[in-house]
Amino acid sequence: MQSHDLTGSLHNHPFLKDMDQELISTLTSCASNVVFLEGRYLFHEGEDAKTFYLLRAGRVALEAGASERGQIRIQTLGPGEVLGWSWLIAPYRWHFDAYAVEQVHAFAIDATCLREKSETDWHFGYEMLRRFSEVLERRLEATRLQLLDVYGTSRGEKSEKF
């Protein structure tokens, strides 16, 4: 894909909604198109977090290995979402495995390139960090809700409506 095509495609990704064209161009210089076949891993726990992904199609499951219970699926991510933020925080290693439940099309963003550009262009760096903070806030909120186990059975006398 040509660079200007990539810029146009990136512009349509929800994560980059309303981002200045100039900043998208900066990001484009770190971006490439990738495809992962169903059943392949995008990355594994403990590996260097060299890339993050803006998902365009397909679904990725984040998994944690628990020896006696096998792979536990924690969350799935799909089109329009961001996969991976370990590239932001030292020591830049993945905390989970990422498994392609379906064939995945994504923009891969080179994290080393992005960190370098963020250091030299603070406006760009701030904009990326602001957008990632929103993602992290939403993920934290969702994780808290997940931890509440809201559909769990509360034994004992209570209203039994529904």
Added chain:
Amino acid sequence: MTETLIEAEEKVADPLLPTFAFIKRVIWETDDTFTLFVDSPAINGRLFSFRPGQFNMVYAFGSGESAISISSDPSRPSVIAHTIHKVGTVTTSLSSLRRGDMIGIRGPFGAGWPIDRAVGKDVCIVTGGIGIAPLRPAIYSLIKRRAEFGRIIILYGARSPLDLLYRVELEAWSKVPNVEVIVTVDRGDSSWKGHIGVVTNLFSYVKVESQDTIAMVCGPEIMMKFTVEELQRRGFENDQIFLSLERNMKCGIGLCGHCQLGPKFICKDGPVFQLSDVSHLLEKKEV
């Protein structure tokens, strides 16, 4: 003896007296949730009828009464269904009943979902756990009158794949033109190919525009709170969002006060409320 009792109760229209109904069928939806189908009881010679979102007080003889939403198709009132989570004394007692057994029913009570108000609009249904039960009659009605509505979006979350209710219906609804059904579970394993994560995450995968859309939400209150925030983030006003609330309902007609929530009685004024009427009361047990 039974005939005598039925004859006697048919002469009475007292909302505090149960009508007898016979169980026609029991379906276990999951390990702890089942649907009781009963032959629709005639009340004073009139066939039982209800609006989507209404509930009955269901009486298990020897155990007591519990408020249970009606989960069947309102256009087929000859058999009514209650999907029940086995969670307390009454529901455990109901779970032991079989075809031919008798229960008591009072109802239907309460305000239902705003189906007519949604005519000409898109409908976004967000539900979690057994909260899908009171919404199933609404979905049946929307689909039956499909041409009168815009898009119908159904977002449903459950604890795990084994806890998903109405799998057959979900599959069938997803095949209806312009109906989008997206399901997620909080916990999944590698055999589950669908979404994993809370129901609010599903908003990432569907275009929900607030303009000309009515949202109907039912599930645990904490889930509804997060869903409301998500809808508001997308521009929904409080008068576009409808919730079904749960409190400790007893009489069903706003007399006893057990389900009072500020100036509202859940049993009589609800259980379905417009958010603008109850937003300040959410997550309060009593006011």
